[in-house]
Amino acid sequence: MDPIEEHRLSFGAAAQAYQQSRPGYPAQALAWAIGTAPGRVVDLGAGTGQLTRVALAAGFEVVPVEPDPGMRAALDAATPGTVARDGAAESIPLPDGYADAVVVGTAYHWFDRARAHPEIARVLRPGGVFAPMRNDRDLSVDWVRRLDEIVQAARFHRPDVADFGPLFAPAEWATFRHAVPQTPQGLLDLIATRSWYLVATEDVRQRLRGEVSELCATHPDLAGRDGFELPYVTTVCRAVRR
Secondary structure, eight states: OOHHHHHHTOGGGGHHHHHHHSOOOOHHHHHHHHOSSSOEEEEETOTTSHHHHHHHHTTOEEEEEESOHHHHHHHHHHSTTOOOEEOBTTBOSSOTTOEEEEEEOGGGGGSOHHHHHHHHHHHEEEEEEEEEEEEEEOTTSHHHHHHHHHHOSOOOSOOOOSOOOTTBOOOEEEEEEEEEEEOHHHHHHHHTTSHHHHTSOHHHHHHHHHHHHHHHHHSTTTTTOSOEEEEEEEEEEEEEBO
16 A cells, blocks of 8 residues: 555544544634635634534534544534534535535645545636645654654655645735643543654564653653643635635
8 A cells, every 4th residue: 555545544443542632723813814704614624623623613513524433423422513524625515516625634745636636626616715824843842853763753644835826916924922731641642643653563563652751750840740831833825716
């Protein structure tokens, strides 16, 4: 199996942990990208619904689309009244011009862009917005930078792009900072939802858990603390459908 495909398909086995551990997205980031309700939003590659719930809380009508049945089940359970559609970025189960906006969280780096971008344009109305966004740990913080050094290995995903093709106007970018309450056990749970951990051997998993536990026990910003904040930088892009 292609390494990217193996990593992309690894999340379903950890859907519940993913739902509980992965960070959400700042409401301000969503508002900057797609404006305010009302409107119909498609959350593409919705996972367990972290971005879906932000859009719902902002008052949008939201249709989550997710290919993994385990992730869809976790999304539905955590988001009463919402049922995720079975589909992928390369084949969206919605009609032409259906959406005012298509948003994508961390899943964007798994997309086959040559196929996904025209498909996203198809389901957007003219003037609609495509808004991929991602959460990155804030590496300006020393202990977070050390965590990143521990978990850097095996990043099998496609790099971000700035050009979505001729169907979209030039993209705009913005960043937003936020923080998520965390604990030592929560940090272990978080790394266990990453694809490079899910496909790793048990020896590698044990080494990673040990190094993260040691970081929590010895770093001066974390040692002896039951709780702390994990800071993130959310990078948001918006491109208007021509």
